[in-house]
Amino acid sequence: MLKDLFNKKQKRKYATIPSEQAKKDIPEGLMVKCKQCGTILYKKELEKNLKVCANCGYHFPLTAGERIQMIVDEGTFVEYDKAITSKDPLEFPEYQERLESTMDKTGLNEAVVTGEAQIEGLPVVIGVMDSRFIMASMGSVVGEKITRAIESAIVNKRPFILFSASGGARMQEGILSLMQMGKTSAALSQLDRQGGLFISVLTHPTYGGVSASFASLGDYNIAEPQALIGFAGRRVIEQTIRQKLPDDFQTAEFQLNHGQLDMVVKRALLRERLATILDIHAS
Template sequence: MALFRKKKTIRINPLPIHEIEQKKASIPEDMVKNCPNCKRILINNQIAEERVCYHCGEHLHFPAKDRIDWLVDKGSFETWDEGLSTSNEMNFPGYTKKISQAQQLTGLNEAVVTGKASLNGLPFCLGIMDSQFIMASMGTVVGEKITNLFERAYELGLPVIMFIASGGARMQEGILSLMQMAKVSQAVSKHQQAGLFYCAILTNPTMGGVTASFAMQGDITLAEPRAKIGFAGKRVIEQTIRAALPDDFQSAESLLENGYIDEIVPRTEQKEKLDLLLKIHSK
């Protein structure tokens, strides 16, 4: 009987292109995003507080203010140097506008937030760099705020935890930006010589002069999975040495294998790890 059974034909009428575009446009921009690693769609209100892709585990951008709320005891954060503002000392074209746009985008005054807080009742000084603010590049105000962070931590006898992300020195400020490397490093050294603890957490990306200074001065240096960490970019190095570099070059996993960092800690484990380190090293 199967020979005489009529086959059903299912016809799919594709939507016109303009209707597809209208449907896409009807989805609010703040509702979904694409994971930068697996490229799959993420619904914002389904992303965990730690800002990790629920498909592949990729660590997404974590705004500084959100990271503070997630990490520290509620109501314990006391912000420092919020009134410091960047000026265009070199008269670099378009720099003032770029700063203004970054401030509107992030709600921050500059690329780093510093202050004092507590985690499970343990006091410490905290610095968090936000890569959405001109790639968290290090200018004079960023350098001043981080220097003040370590100097105040020294005066208070408190440990420092720094979440670091940066594209390097801020080219719009020229030599004034490069000077911050030595300035911050001296403040870190003074803090450490007093027997105080400094934990550096390297996030994606940590590059340039920041890596060549305080990012690698931690007593304990942690990193987030797959974070890109290095000085010069991969393409620049390949063009210089005229040789191809491995795919995992400058990854946190490669740095751990070669002894440059102490441990890779996913965000879901960071609170517990930092709590343990503070208990061990707090005076």
């Protein structure tokens, strides 16, 4: 209730900002507008604040590179399997072109970056999904890279941390995409049987085949504030059950209250929290 009032107030306060004139005065590339509250933020200040809006706490999406830089000890990240790229086994219309243009635009070869690193001196295997790459949908390469990362965690006896952000399975790869759900889950089960630790960090948005497989299988399932997490989206569910869903449906806070998550952690505290968990399990 209190939260509703707060949000409405913010909307009123910033609805008229910026004016058309103010918009023209904002130098290109220097400022960004918060998607949630509309506040105009200095890009440099926003970056210093780990890309969290200083006014409303909205967590802007991060690239895989930004996330890795934020979480691991400087200079410790060694990337795995960088060169693997997707094929187009179904000859799906425009898929090959889309892969190529996305590679050019993002400088990534696929939607997940994996490797090993240290956090506060503790060794880990880490994977980070990047939603700029076809909504970080899971095709055969995403599934393969995650599976190999888990296998490395098993062999090297390191904890595995995965930051998910995904629209779900990659429809352009059909069944080959769906089978990655089983493959990654089986690898995690192997890690579990060997006594390994898996920390899943769900970031905005995590949906579909990703939330229904590895992202929900953490020994710890952690999310960033207000991240939307679910299987099907709100509209699909509302149309199916012909009922209105609560406003906070599928938010991290909603999932926490319904037992689907272990904790919701602000970005500024995330590295420290991960280090604490790693430390507990290391000893």
